[in-house]
Amino acid sequence: MAALNDLFLNLQRWFVGLLARFLPDWLVMVISMLVVSVMLIVTALVIVLWLTWLERKIVGRIQDRYGANRAGFLPFGLLQPIADAVKFLTKEDIVPREADKVVHLLAPVLMLGASVMLLAVVPFGKGMIGADIDIGILYLVAMSSLSAIGLLMAGWGSNNKYSLLGGMRAVAMLLSYEIPMGLSIVVAVMLSKSLSMQRIVEAQGGWFGLRWFAFFFPVGTLAFLTYFVSALAEVNRSPFDIPEADSEIVAGYFIEYSGIKFGLFFFAEYVNAIVVSSVATTLFLGGWQGPILPPYVWFFLKVFALLFVMMWFRGTLPRLRIDQLMGLAWKVLVPVGLANVMLTGLGIAIFRALGWA
Amino acid sequence: MDAAKLKTETITLNVGPQHPSTHGVFHMILTLEGETIVDLEPVVGYLHRNHEKLGEGFTYLQYCPYPSRLDYICGMTNEHAYALAVEKLAGLQVPERAEYIRTIMAELNRMVNHIVSIGFLLNDLGAFFTPVLYCLKQREKVLDLFEMASGSRMMFNYIRYGGVARDLPEGFISAAQEVVGSFPGFVDELEQLLTENEIFVARTKGIGILPPDVAVDYSCTGPLLRGSGVPYDIRRVDSYSIYSRFDFDVVTRPNGDVFDRYMVRIEEIRQSTRIVEQALGELPEGPVMAELPRTFRPPAGDAYGRIEAPKGELGFYLVSDGGDKPYRLKVRSPSFINLGALPVMARGYKVPDLVAILGSIDITLGEVDR
Amino acid sequence: MLGLGIAKGLAVTLNHFRKTYFGSGPSKGRGLFTVQYPEERLAPLARFRGSLAHLADPETGGPRCTACRICERTCPVGCISGIEGEGRGRERRATQYLYNIGECLFCGLCVEACPFEAIAMSHEYELATYSHDALVYDLRKLAEIGKKYALEGKEEA
Numbered sequence: 001m002a003a004l005n006d007l008f009l010n011l012q013r014w015f016v017g018l019l020a021r022f023l024p025d026w027l028v029m030v031i032s033m034l035v036v037s038v039m040l041i042v043t044a045l046v047i048v049l050w051l052t053w054l055e056r057k058i059v060g061r062i063q064d065r066y067g068a069n070r071a072g073f074l075p076f077g078l079l080q081p082i083a084d085a086v087k088f089l090t091k092e093d094i095v096p097r098e099a100d101k102v103v104h105l106l107a108p109v110l111m112l113g114a115s116v117m118l119l120a121v122v123p124f125g126k127g128m129i130g131a132d133i134d135i136g137i138l139y140l141v142a143m144s145s146l147s148a149i150g151l152l153m154a155g156w157g158s159n160n161k162y163s164l165l166g167g168m169r170a171v172a173m174l175l176s177y178e179i180p181m182g183l184s185i186v187v188a189v190m191l192s193k194s195l196s197m198q199r200i201v202e203a204q205g206g207w208f209g210l211r212w213f214a215f216f217f218p219v220g221t222l223a224f225l226t227y228f229v230s231a232l233a234e235v236n237r238s239p240f241d242i243p244e245a246d247s248e249i250v251a252g253y254f255i256e257y258s259g260i261k262f263g264l265f266f267f268a269e270y271v272n273a274i275v276v277s278s279v280a281t282t283l284f285l286g287g288w289q290g291p292i293l294p295p296y297v298w299f300f301l302k303v304f305a306l307l308f309v310m311m312w313f314r315g316t317l318p319r320l321r322i323d324q325l326m327g328l329a330w331k332v333l334v335p336v337g338l339a340n341v342m343l344t345g346l347g348i349a350i351f352r353a354l355g356w357a
Numbered sequence: 358m359d360a361a362k363l364k365t366e367t368i369t370l371n372v373g374p375q376h377p378s379t380h381g382v383f384h385m386i387l388t389l390e391g392e393t394i395v396d397l398e399p400v401v402g403y404l405h406r407n408h409e410k411l412g413e414g415f416t417y418l419q420y421c422p423y424p425s426r427l428d429y430i431c432g433m434t435n436e437h438a439y440a441l442a443v444e445k446l447a448g449l450q451v452p453e454r455a456e457y458i459r460t461i462m463a464e465l466n467r468m469v470n471h472i473v474s475i476g477f478l479l480n481d482l483g484a485f486f487t488p489v490l491y492c493l494k495q496r497e498k499v500l501d502l503f504e505m506a507s508g509s510r511m512m513f514n515y516i517r518y519g520g521v522a523r524d525l526p527e528g529f530i531s532a533a534q535e536v537v538g539s540f541p542g543f544v545d546e547l548e549q550l551l552t553e554n555e556i557f558v559a560r561t562k563g564i565g566i567l568p569p570d571v572a573v574d575y576s577c578t579g580p581l582l583r584g585s586g587v588p589y590d591i592r593r594v595d596s597y598s599i600y601s602r603f604d605f606d607v608v609t610r611p612n613g614d615v616f617d618r619y620m621v622r623i624e625e626i627r628q629s630t631r632i633v634e635q636a637l638g639e640l641p642e643g644p645v646m647a648e649l650p651r652t653f654r655p656p657a658g659d660a661y662g663r664i665e666a667p668k669g670e671l672g673f674y675l676v677s678d679g680g681d682k683p684y685r686l687k688v689r690s691p692s693f694i695n696l697g698a699l700p701v702m703a704r705g706y707k708v709p710d711l712v713a714i715l716g717s718i719d720i721t722l723g724e725v726d727r
Numbered sequence: 728m729l730g731l732g733i734a735k736g737l738a739v740t741l742n743h744f745r746k747t748y749f750g751s752g753p754s755k756g757r758g759l760f761t762v763q764y765p766e767e768r769l770a771p772l773a774r775f776r777g778s779l780a781h782l783a784d785p786e787t788g789g790p791r792c793t794a795c796r797i798c799e800r801t802c803p804v805g806c807i808s809g810i811e812g813e814g815r816g817r818e819r820r821a822t823q824y825l826y827n828i829g830e831c832l833f834c835g836l837c838v839e840a841c842p843f844e845a846i847a848m849s850h851e852y853e854l855a856t857y858s859h860d861a862l863v864y865d866l867r868k869l870a871e872i873g874k875k876y877a878l879e880g881k882e883e884a
Contacts, residue, residue, distance in 0.1 A: 061747045062740045063490040064760040161370055165392070165708075238485065239556055242709070316740045317733065318556050319483030321709045322392070419803040422834035487740060494760050501772065508774035508848065514834045522839070526773065550739045553732030 005294045009127050012036075040119050040130055048270040049081035055311050056080070062315040088263030096159050096256050103157035108257070108264035111150035115271040117143050122278045123197050125288045125296035136197035137189055140279060141182055144234065147272065148174040154265070158256035166255070169242055169322045176329040177233040183337030184227035188213055188283040190344050191220065201287030212286040219344045224284040226337055228306075231276040233325065235269060238314035242322050277306040367395055372711075374403050380477065380715070381722025392707045397700045401693070404726040412686030417443055417653050420686070422514045424673075427688065428724040429511060430473055433459075433466040433503075434666045436516040441597060442662030442673035443518035447655035454643040455520035456599045461533065461636045462506070462516065463664075464629040468540065469499050470667035470719075471622040471629075475547065478619065478716035482560055488550065495543050498536045505529055520646035533637055540630050544623060552623075558616065565702040565714035567613040575698040579669030579691055580621045581718060585613035591665040603632045615717040622719075625667075654681050668692055668719055688727055692720040771850045776833045779826050780849035780873035781866060790870055791845035792821040798837035798846065806830040807837065826869060828854055829862040849876035 003010070012032070019028045053068065057076075060067025072079025095104060120130035121139055133139060148171050155167015189195055191213055192203035204212050214224040233240040254265045281287060281302040290298030320328065373384040382403035388396040408427060412420055424439040425432030437459055444451065451459075476492030500510045506525055507515035515522050551557050567577070569585040582589055590607040592600040608624040610617035657679040663672035669691025676685040695718050702718075703711050747759050762769055771777070784791045794812025799805075809825035835848050849872050856862055864872075 058744075059485065059487075061759075062744045063487050064494060064743055064747055065490065066759060066761060066763070161368060238483065241483070312737065312740065312744075314485055315487050316550075316737050317484060317554070318479060318560060320556055321560060321707065323707070324559055415803055418836065419801065422803060422832050422836065491743075497760075504772045504775060506774070508776040508835060509833065512832070512834070514836070523774075546739055550736045554736045555730065555732050558732070 005126065007294070008125070008296070036130055037120070041116055044116060044119055044271055044274065045267065047274060048267050049085065050078075051270050051274065051307065052084065052266075053078065053081050054307075055314075058308065058311045059315045062312070085263070088260050088266075091259040093259040093261065094256075099159040099256070100157045103153045104256075105261075107150050107154035107157055108261045108268065110153065111147050111268040112264050112271065114143060114146035114150060115268050115275055117146075118275045118279075119271075121197050122275070123201055123282060123287055124299050125294065128296060129198060132198055133196070135195045137185055137195045137200075140197075141178075141185065144181075145174075145178060147234075147268070150268075154254060154257070160256050163255045170236065173233060173236075173240065173242070173322065173325055173329075176326055177230045177333075180226050180329060180333035180337045181230035181234060183334070183341055184223040184230065185283065186341055187219055187223035187344050190341070190348060191216065197282055197287075201282055201289065204286040205289050208291075212284065212289075214284040219340055219347065220284065222336065222340050223344075224280070226333055226340065227280055227284065230329075230333060231280060232310065232313070233329070235272040235276055237269075237273060237310055239317040239319045240325060241314075242319055242325060273307065273310060274303065277303045277310070280306055365390060370708075374400075380720055381725075383720070383722055383725070385711075387708070387711070389708065394703050394706055394708065394711060397703050397711070399696055399699060401696070401722075401725050404722045406723075406727065408688060408727040409686055412683050414682065416681045417518065417655070417683065420683075421517055422512060425512045425514065426723060427690065427727060428666070428668065428671075428692070428721045430721055431466040431470040431667050432511060432513050433462040433516055434664060435671060436513065437463050437598075438662050438664045438666070438671045439673050440516050440518040440662075441664060442660050442675045443655065445660035445662050446658060446675050446677055447518070447653070449519050449647050449649075451520050451647060452644045453641050454524075455645045455647075457636050457640050458506075458521050458525060458645065459516055460598060460600070460603075461633055461640075462503070462521075464632045464636070465499050465502065465533075465537075467629045467667045468626050468633075469496050471626050472496060472543075472547075474667075474716075474719040475551075475619060475622055478615075478713070478719075479551065479557075481712045481716040482557070488547070491543075491547070491550075495540070498539065502529065502533055502536055505532065517646070519649050520644070522646070524645045530637055530640065533633070537630055537633050537637070540626065544626050548623060552620075560709075561615040561619065561713060561717075563612075564615045564706060564710045565613075565717060567698060567702050569613065571701055572613070572698065575694070575701070577669070577695050577698050579665075579667070579695065579719075580618050580625065581669065581695050581698070583607070583609045584618035584621045586611050591663060591670055595663070597662075597664060600632075603635050605629075605632050615713050618717045652681055654679060663689070666691055668721070668724070669695055690724040690727060692718075692722075692724040693727075696720060696725060771852065775850050775852075776835050776848040778828055778849050778851040778854055778872060779831070779837070779864075779869060780847050780851075780876045781824070781869040782845055782847055782873045782877060783870065790821055790824075790866065791843050792824065792841075792866075793819045793843060793845070794821040794824075795842070797840050797842065801836050801840040803834065803836065804830050804832055806832075821866060824866040824869060826864045827862060828864060829859065847873070847876060849873065851876075 015035070016028060016032050019031060023031070057067035057069075067077070068080045069075075069077035070080075071077045071083045095101060118140060121133065121136040123129040151170040151174065152167050155163045155165075155170065158164075188200060192200040194200060194203070213220040215221070232238075254262060257265060278299075281299065285302050285306075288295035288299040290301075293301075367388050367390045370387045370389055371384065372387060374382040376383075384400040384403065386398040386400065387394055406426075408423060411423060415423075421436070421439070424435040427435050440459075443449070472492040472495055476489040479488040480486060503513060503515075504510050506529060507513040507522070567581065567585050569582075569587050572582050572585045573587060578589065578591075586609050588607050588609045591597070592605075593607055605628045608621050608628060610621050655677045657677055659674065659676040661672055661674045663670055670689065671691055672689035674685075674687040674689065675683050678684040699715070699718065702714050706714070781790045781792060783789065792812075794810050796810050799807045799810055806827040806829075807825070808827070809823055810821060811823040812819050812821040814820055833848070838846055838848055846869075851872055
């Protein structure tokens, strides 16, 4: 059991030991970091591919039908994502005539890059983290604002009124939802007294999961719900997918993209969803804590539970209009978030005075 | 700086004809200021198929397959309107059993049309296909009934002038009772999914308000008119066929917004269920088609046959010159007339609201363009 | 309470999700409503109007059609053409009958008009071909379809 728990750590130690025999120290460090980054990105992209398959199956089952189950020789249509990836790679890359070529090209790169950079600070298991920095939370909040620029670039660079509409809506929405997200993260930070992701996970240990921040009634649950709703808005998923509302403005800001650029947007959206679920798991659901099974298995189980809830929402709820979205953010979530922070602070001060914490 | 003095420009946006939520090939030219609609111009004609000219070239019997292609979602009611017009022209008497069968088919078609309309309204609002597929699943059961009786799921060619084409097969009545029995549960489930859903309510309450006097001025009929509070239902006002024998309510709602039209449709499904249950219970025996001469030549004159189609008032105006082909056939289609009120309803709202408003008028392009 | 309506809606969809695994339906996949065409096919009902078919005379085995052309005159579109026959009176039988399935409306008016019950609407609906010429069926092919249709058992006339 313990060997399974430390599987990846042992692999890394063996690899570093292998290189250290005939390479100088600094080169070993550089190479091992490169390998870790590449592995993180590859894992994320592979999971994203099969996440698209899972989404089609789950939404299909909600709608009393099979979902995609025909592609390839594997049962259940497991090769469908490969077919999709090949389709994206082989389509013609069309750039509109009057479009701003540099902006048009860089937009998907920026969006995918911003999402993938967040993976570096997510703790997948005990000791398994890309970069164990002391201010992981701060890095997280800073990087998640970058995708707003990507969206705006996509909307502007396509020279299309529909995509400009979509881009403007998206930026307004993303900026408004940063605040409730930040406020709910602050609650988790206050409850764990640290900005480092690993320490936040460790602060939720013990008592068979009852110490997870999501169960800290009322501030923890409220913070979790606020975070989840803001996160749905940040990643443009239903019911907040107005920027890509494909029944009104036909795909919104990526209407003029084709081929692999569209594929990159598509992947960026799912990577965003995974990252945001991972952060929610880390901050509120106890990260990799869990009995018996290895920590990384627990982590992925919790992430997939949250992703299932996201897909369930997508299959059921109609979408909110843009001004209703903004109203929700500013008139409901921000006051609730602020009140939450105040309550947490008050609670901590009282507990300290009473000698309980 | 005073906001009113800021110089703004309006942009022109083309919605359609190829668009996922215009219910067909329908083109709208919007003039937008930011996201608010300042003006709207509908452009129709992309699906024009010459129904009215075709009517002049065919005999009365040869034209019978065509009315169900006008509004392809509720084909039985179209055929009913055409049959009424011809019967008025020629003074035909329809047997009792045929009248009951026609009522059953027409009301089943009304239920199908309303659930499809609600499903596609939700699709436009963004609930990624789930309500659509639940509604289509229920519709399949009714389409099986139609296939049992007429032989086709969509282009029925079943209700003819003089009666219906063939008698009902064995097992139809019990199958129909089963299907109608499953409808109340389905409508309750749909209501549970939608009516109290805060997001749905926020997207549809107060949107696209049509005042009753404006509705009457624009000759709107159907759920559009009844959602604004005017209790005008042709089955009560100008009763045709045997509707005066059945016990049902005319559903109206006070405001004129999208939510009220949705509620009107849901209630009408329930009322139609009542009518079908009563009709199935009282179905008499007898012939199903009147005696017709081999070459059918109605006397010269004109007649207007109108019914309460699920979308509004559907009317066929026939002019005969004594020959075996109509001299003129005119279709008064409800979707086309109801669309006239679209600019009035849409001014001042935003682009996402426009899609909801269009979904609530419930148009079918086959009928708009004929 | 805010959110209760959304929660009810979510409960409905989760119920559907659960039923697809534990319920019953027309397909092999339990509570699902779709069938896996072409491995599983739903049978059309008795009166289904598919392609036209010529029925065989039980005594001679040949077509019952007497080439009277009533169906050609009744058809609104004109998809029946090229009808020829030989013999006179009661012995007349058709030798040529062209039916363009690309133009047919599948309305069934020809079947209702035929005074000899020589044609019927079969249950054939998989009618796609690779060329326009293959869309015109002649008497031989229509008799084949008719044979297959008769084997399935006709419903009442």
